[in-house]
Amino acid sequence: MVLSQLFTGLVDLTPEWSFIPGVARRWQILDGGHRYLFHLRDDFLWSDGTTVTAEDFIFGWRSKLKPSTWEEPAMYLFVLKGARDYYFGLNNDPDSIGARAVDELTI
Helix, strand or coil, X not given: CHHHHHCCCCEEECCCCCEEECCEEEEEEEHHXXXXXXXXXXXXXXXXXXXXCHHHHHHHHHHHHCCCCCCHHHHHHCCCCCHHHHHXXXXXXXXHCCCCXXXXXXX
16 A cells, blocks of 8 residues: 555556556557557656656666566566566576566557
């Protein structure tokens, strides 16, 4: 609950269980729901004034999934291809996780 007050995700959930834009201004669902493309807003800033980028999300997700962290919230990222194997140390390559920064504002 506290984390949801401190951080904004790609999308937010309404009380009616609908997804609405968060940091992502829009998204596309591709390949029958097996691939998502998130287009980030360019007006979300860190406290130092720099823009929140796609690479910031990728860095955060990879950090959560590092086998050495063993954090329960990492299981929510298991929907990403290869995330579970990376988390459990079955694959040591973070590039095997199915999330990429396509450009500065696209995941």
